[in-house]
Amino acid sequence: MVDPTVMRQIQAELLDYKGTGMSIMEMSHRSALFEAVVNDAKDNLRQLMDIPEHYEILFLQGGASLQFSMIPMNLMFKHQRAAYLNSGVWSQKAIDEAKRHGEVIIVGDNANMMHKSLPLCDVLPDSLDYAYYVTNNTIYGTQFKQIPMEHAVLVADMSSDILSKPIDVSKHALIFAGAQKNLGIAGVTIVIIRKDLIREDVGVDTMLRYATHQKANSLYNTPASFSLYVLKKVTDWLLETGLETITKRNEFKAGLLYETIDKSTLFSNDIKAEDRSLMNVVFTTNDAKLDETFINFAKSYDCVNIKGYRSVGGMRASLYNAMPVEGVKKLIEAMNAFEAEVKA
Amino acid sequence: MVDPTVMRQIQAELLDYKGTGMSIMEMSHRSALFEAVVNDAKDNLRQLMDIPEHYEILFLQGGASLQFSMIPMNLMFKHQRAAYLNSGVWSQKAIDEAKRHGEVIIVGDNANMMHKSLPLCDVLPDSLDYAYYVTNNTIYGTQFKQIPMEHAVLVADMSSDILSKPIDVSKHALIFAGAQKNLGIAGVTIVIIRKDLIREDVGVDTMLRYATHQKANSLYNTPASFSLYVLKKVTDWLLETGLETITKRNEFKAGLLYETIDKSTLFSNDIKAEDRSLMNVVFTTNDAKLDETFINFAKSYDCVNIKGYRSVGGMRASLYNAMPVEGVKKLIEAMNAFEAEVKA
Numbered sequence: 212m213v214d215p216t217v218m219r220q221i222q223a224e225l226l227d228y229k230g231t232g233m234s235i236m237e238m239s240h241r242s243a244l245f246e247a248v249v250n251d252a253k254d255n256l257r258q259l260m261d262i263p264e265h266y267e268i269l270f271l272q273g274g275a276s277l278q279f280s281m282i283p284m285n286l287m288f289k290h291q292r293a294a295y296l297n298s299g300v301w302s303q304k305a306i307d308e309a310k311r312h313g314e315v316i317i318v319g320d321n322a323n324m325m326h327k328s329l330p331l332c333d334v335l336p337d338s339l340d341y342a343y344y345v346t347n348n349t350i351y352g353t354q355f356k357q358i359p360m361e362h363a364v365l366v367a368d369m370s371s372d373i374l375s376k377p378i379d380v381s382k383h384a385l386i387f388a389g390a391q392k393n394l395g396i397a398g399v400t401i402v403i404i405r406k407d408l409i410r411e412d413v414g415v416d417t418m419l420r421y422a423t424h425q426k427a428n429s430l431y432n433t434p435a436s437f438s439l440y441v442l443k444k445v446t447d448w449l450l451e452t453g454l455e456t457i458t459k460r461n462e463f464k465a466g467l468l469y470e471t472i473d474k475s476t477l478f479s480n481d482i483k484a485e486d487r488s489l490m491n492v493v494f495t496t497n498d499a500k501l502d503e504t505f506i507n508f509a510k511s512y513d514c515v516n517i518k519g520y521r522s523v524g525g526m527r528a529s530l531y532n533a534m535p536v537e538g539v540k541k542l543i544e545a546m547n548a549f550e551a552e553v554k555a
Numbered sequence: 556m557v558d559p560t561v562m563r564q565i566q567a568e569l570l571d572y573k574g575t576g577m578s579i580m581e582m583s584h585r586s587a588l589f590e591a592v593v594n595d596a597k598d599n600l601r602q603l604m605d606i607p608e609h610y611e612i613l614f615l616q617g618g619a620s621l622q623f624s625m626i627p628m629n630l631m632f633k634h635q636r637a638a639y640l641n642s643g644v645w646s647q648k649a650i651d652e653a654k655r656h657g658e659v660i661i662v663g664d665n666a667n668m669m670h671k672s673l674p675l676c677d678v679l680p681d682s683l684d685y686a687y688y689v690t691n692n693t694i695y696g697t698q699f700k701q702i703p704m705e706h707a708v709l710v711a712d713m714s715s716d717i718l719s720k721p722i723d724v725s726k727h728a729l730i731f732a733g734a735q736k737n738l739g740i741a742g743v744t745i746v747i748i749r750k751d752l753i754r755e756d757v758g759v760d761t762m763l764r765y766a767t768h769q770k771a772n773s774l775y776n777t778p779a780s781f782s783l784y785v786l787k788k789v790t791d792w793l794l795e796t797g798l799e800t801i802t803k804r805n806e807f808k809a810g811l812l813y814e815t816i817d818k819s820t821l822f823s824n825d826i827k828a829e830d831r832s833l834m835n836v837v838f839t840t841n842d843a844k845l846d847e848t849f850i851n852f853a854k855s856y857d858c859v860n861i862k863g864y865r866s867v868g869g870m871r872a873s874l875y876n877a878m879p880v881e882g883v884k885k886l887i888e889a890m891n892a893f894e895a896e897v898k899a
Contacts, residue, residue, distance in 0.1 A: 212581050213578070213580060213581060218569070218570060218578060218580075219570070221569070222566060222569045222570055225562070225565070225566045225569065226562060226563070226566055232857070233859075234557070234562060236557065236562075236740045236785070237556050237557060237740075239860055240741070242860075272616040272617045272618070272621075272742075272779070273616045273617055273621075273762060273776075274616070274776045274777055275776070276761070276762045276775070276776040277616075277617075277762045279760075279761075279762075280760040280761070280762060280763070304761075307761070308760055308761060311760060389777060391777055396580045396581075396780070396781055397584070397777040397778060397779055397780050397781070398616075398742045398778075398779030398780075398781065398782060416623075416624040416652055416655055417620070417623075417624070417648075417651070417652060418617060418620050418621045418623075418624060419624070431620070432617075432618045432619070432620040433618055433733060433735055433741040434741060434742075435616075435741055435742030435779040435782055436740070436741050436742075437740055437741070437742065437781055437782065438742060438779055438781065438782075441580070513576075516583055516586075
């Protein structure tokens with residue numbers, strides 16, 4: 212979702228960007244106006260996330276899925292060995308790709324507990340190129356409230372909670388996220404990487420080296436330029452709104468929903484309290500058929516996309532930045548009405 | 556560029572796609588409505604290009620530049636050897652990546668003639684995984700009017716002239732093109748590939764295998780969904796307009812411009828007549844300073860982006876599908892006025 216004010220601005224300037232008579236979609240990525248979009252988006256992110264100068268901000272294509280490969284390709288440089296904390300489907304996918312490039316040591320896993328809580332991290336072994344974790348697990352509805360491990364080269368997949376709250380960039384060496392959840396629309400992958408880790412001589416293809424994109428200010432080849440433009444607009448909006456306000460609103464939205472679930476005698480969430488995600492709230496009636504009925508029932512309250520992931524079932528409400536408090540209240544209204552109906 | 560009618564449609568439905576109250580930008584790529592966009596875009600391309608059923612149509616990210624790697628990664632399977640016809644900067648970039656994956660045999664090159672004409676193709680050696688060429692060279696303004704080589708696995712980079720005229724897909728094994736020149740906006744790379752060439756066991760990472768994207772109907776991970784939507788709209792428009800009309804219009808536009816250049820005593824184009832591109836017309840006054848003056852002069856005729864590529868200099872007019880005849884006429888008007896002024 213994108214905030215409606217931002218969306219209206221995008222619509223208003225769609226046919227004529229800054230009096231040029233051209234759409235931003237049609238502009239050459241080599242034009243000064245478009246390069247300004249890229250630089251503004253970088254500046255906005257640097258300010259919003261307090262990114263130190265010795266970190267580079269890159270805008271890439273291919274989504275988090277391509278980062279699962281690019282990270283080991285570029286960082287498994289000395290030891291060909293990395294530690295992964297396995298907290299769900301997305302870390303597992305990253306592990307599968309990393310294994311093609313070197314040794315992967317799993318330093319925590321809770322698959323045997325159905326990912327109902329987050330894994331604790333073992334003591335990290337020596338001689339690692341990096342240590343890797345996922346901050347928020349969209350499918351299981353879990354989220355690390357503290358950074359779960361320390362390492363000189365700590366890598367975090369923040370695809371689903373970037374800029375939903377403040378985080379300490381300086382504790383990390385590489386942070387990545389697709390823009391589509393909290394920062395706009397699909398087509399741009401944000402990579403924030405400590406400059407000393409960017410090497411030309413990693414022995415992989417041009418497009419797969421971070422160094423290529425650093426040298427070209429993320430314009431080595433034509434990017435998904437409209438998606439970059441939306442990223443700029445959304446980060447403008449985040450700056451105006453303030454990350455503190457966003458954080459409080461996200462806590463408030465999730466708080467309302469968890470409270471409703473915990474009070475309910477129909478709906479439940481069995482994620483360990485301190486591991487509950489503020490971004491993705493999973494809940495269920497513990498009856499697959501009744502869950503299905505509720506998902507359809509909720510549509511009349513304008514609540515869509517609340518079906519849980521295939522392997523988990525139940526419901527999942529995603530409360531990303533642009534989801535308004537009213538949206539959550541509507542869902543709660545639907546839940547209360549449904550519960551009353553079922554109990555009647 | 557995108558046709559203004561299409562652009563207005565996009566603007567009109569930007570905040571509410573098909574009465575859903577949601578923008579297409581905000582829709583899940585797993586939703587039925589979005590999958591319909593993907594399938595419609597595929598159907599449109601199949602119809603427009605007369606693509607046989609034994610070819611798959613894939614929508615990928617990363618642009619042509621990532622295809623320079625994915626092609627050898629996926630196709631250099633048996634002999635680790637491929638033939639490349641070198642007709643300019645883009646084929647050279649593809650050659651550089653292919654060399655990382657196997658043996659590259661250059662079967663024609665005209666760099667020593669400054670790419671003022673297209674290279675002829677040598678007799679192809681045996682035991683090749685594929686043979687590769689670029690149909691249109693944006694920088695030098697050359698374009699193959701006939702397919703320059705025959706091979707059972709013929710690969711063509713059609714980034715800059717796809718759907719500007721009819722081509723025989725069945726003579727090729729793999730065709731690829733970014734959408735941004737003739738088919739919409741950046742963010743989608745179209746790959747048309749014969750199904751028997753798609754293999755799971757090519758030993759490369761998940762995102763870099765064509766098989767991954769085939770299995771997932773190009774929705775393995777979140778695509779640049781808005782760019783895919785624009786591709787669907789532009790191919791709708793191409794179907795309505797008809798490829799025959801588009802082809803004639805492209806021939807007419809280029810014809811007008813080459814005629815003006817050939818009549819001029821100020822401007823010239825020294826590309827071999829039969830190799831001249833209908834998409835990118837290069838021309839110069841043979842005086843770098845005067846070229847610069849003309850580029851600025853032309854702005855008052857609403858002609859922008861006509862500066863030639865760094866290494867070539869001069870001017871370059873790109874006459875992609877959405878460029879109207881009026882745009883070319885304006886440029887000709889500017890050229891005539893400038894010539895009169897210089898001669899006065």
